[in-house]
Amino acid sequence: MNCVVCRKPAIPRSPCCPRCRPLIVGHAESRKRRIALRAAYGARLDVFRCWWSGAMLVLDDPTDPFHLCFDRFSPQTDSPLAASSRLFRSLRAGLDSIDFPNASRELAAHHRGRPFDREAVTFEWWTERMPPPRAGPLPRPAGRGRGCGADTSKRERRANAMFSYCITIYKSMSI
Numbered sequence: 747m748n749c750v751v752c753r754k755p756a757i758p759r760s761p762c763c764p765r766c767r768p769l770i771v772g773h774a775e776s777r778k779r780r781i782a783l784r785a786a787y788g789a790r791l792d793v794f795r796c797w798w799s800g801a802m803l804v805l806d807d808p809t810d811p812f813h814l815c816f817d818r819f820s821p822q823t824d825s826p827l828a829a830s831s832r833l834f835r836s837l838r839a840g841l842d843s844i845d846f847p848n849a850s851r852e853l854a855a856h857h858r859g860r861p862f863d864r865e866a867v868t869f870e871w872w873t874e875r876m877p878p879p880r881a882g883p884l885p886r887p888a889g890r891g892r893g894c895g896a897d898t899s900k901r902e903r904r905a906n907a908m909f910s911y912c913i914t915i916y917k918s919m920s921i
C-alpha cells in the first residue's frame with residue numbers, strides 16, 4: 747500500500763506513511779486534512795508547501811513560523827482546510843483583506859532583499875503577540891519620519907512588532 751497523500755510506502759494496515767499519519771489519523775476533519783495535504787504536497791522535492799505563501803513547511807518544530815498547521819479558507823465550520831504555516835495563519839487572522847495581500851507581498855520582497863515597506867500595511871487589526879527572537883539581537887528598523895521617538899502610536903508599535911517578527915523569521919530561514 748502507498749500513502750494516500752504522498753504515495754510513499756504506507757504503514758501496514760494504515761492508509762498513510764509514518765510522516766503523514768500523525769497529521770491525519772485521530773484528528774477531527776481528517777478527510778479535509780487529507781485533501782489539504784494532497785494539495786500542498788510537492789512530489790519533486792517531497793515537501794509540503796504553505797497554501798498562501800508557497801514556502802516549504804516544517805514538520806518537526808512547532809515553534810517554527812513555517813510549521814505546518816491547518817487553516818480554513820473561510821470562517822464557516824464546513825469550510826475546506828488549507829495546509830498553512832503558523833505565520834500565514836496568523837497573518838490571515840490578524841490582517842484584513844487589504845492588509846493581508848500587502849503584507850504577503852512585502853514579506854516576499856523583503857526575502858528577496860528589498861526593505862519591508864511598513865507604510866504598506868495599516869495593522870489595524872493586528873494583535874498577534876510576537877515570539878522572542880531565536881538568536882541574536884534584532885536589527886533596529888531604521889527610523890523613517892514619524893514614529894521614531896518614544897511616543898510612538900499604537901499603529902506604529904504594531905508595525906514595528908510586525909517588522910521585527912518578519913526579520914526574526916527570515917533570519918531563521920536557511921533557504
Ligand SMILES: [Zn+2]
Pocket residue numbers: 749750751752753754762763764765766767
Ligand atoms: Zn505520506
